[in-house]
Amino acid sequence: CHKMLPNAGRGAVNAMLDAVILANSLYEIAKDATYANISSAFEEYYTERFPQAKADLESSKRVASLVSGQTWKDGIMRKIILDLMPSSLTKAAVVKTIVYRPQASFLPKIEYRGSGRVDPQKESKRYFQEKVTAV
Numbered sequence: 001c002h003k004m005l006p007n008a009g010r011g012a013v014n015a016m017l018d019a020v021i022l023a024n025s026l027y028e029i030a031k032d033a034t035y036a037n038i039s040s041a042f043e044e045y046y047t048e049r050f051p052q053a054k055a056d057l058e059s060s061k062r063v064a065s066l067v068s069g070q071t072w073k074d075g076i077m078r079k080i081i082l083d084l085m086p087s088s089l090t091k092a093a094v095v096k097t098i099v100y101r102p103q104a105s106f107l108p109k110i111e112y113r114g115s116g117r118v119d120p121q122k123e124s125k126r127y128f129q130e131k132v133t134a135v
Helices: 010-032 035-068 072-084 087-098 125-134
Strands: none
Touching (some): 010 035, 010 125, 035 072
16 A cells, blocks of 8 residues: 555565564554454554554655656756756665665564664564563
């Protein structure tokens, strides 16, 4: 349900991020799945995902206007951004979209081997408790 330009795959990426965050939220309450807990899991999912999904949607709208806008303003912006914007600003815009990389909280964390920044992820209370209990 992410109405975004298909060229960058952001709609598919957002769908996968939705699945990970929703699975994480439901995992936390799986052993006590009352109506109230299920509702709070969906609220937690919404709280975490909505700002990021909204930002990606707005970014997609800006790119759509830049790439295919028909007004004189769109043409000027296209000329400035595509021809005159320094590559460092372009790189900064791309980096901003890839720092949000949540993982399934019920699986062992993947070792980070990159060189760029990654946003911290909310840790799973249940996974940590089960891991400590198993030892």
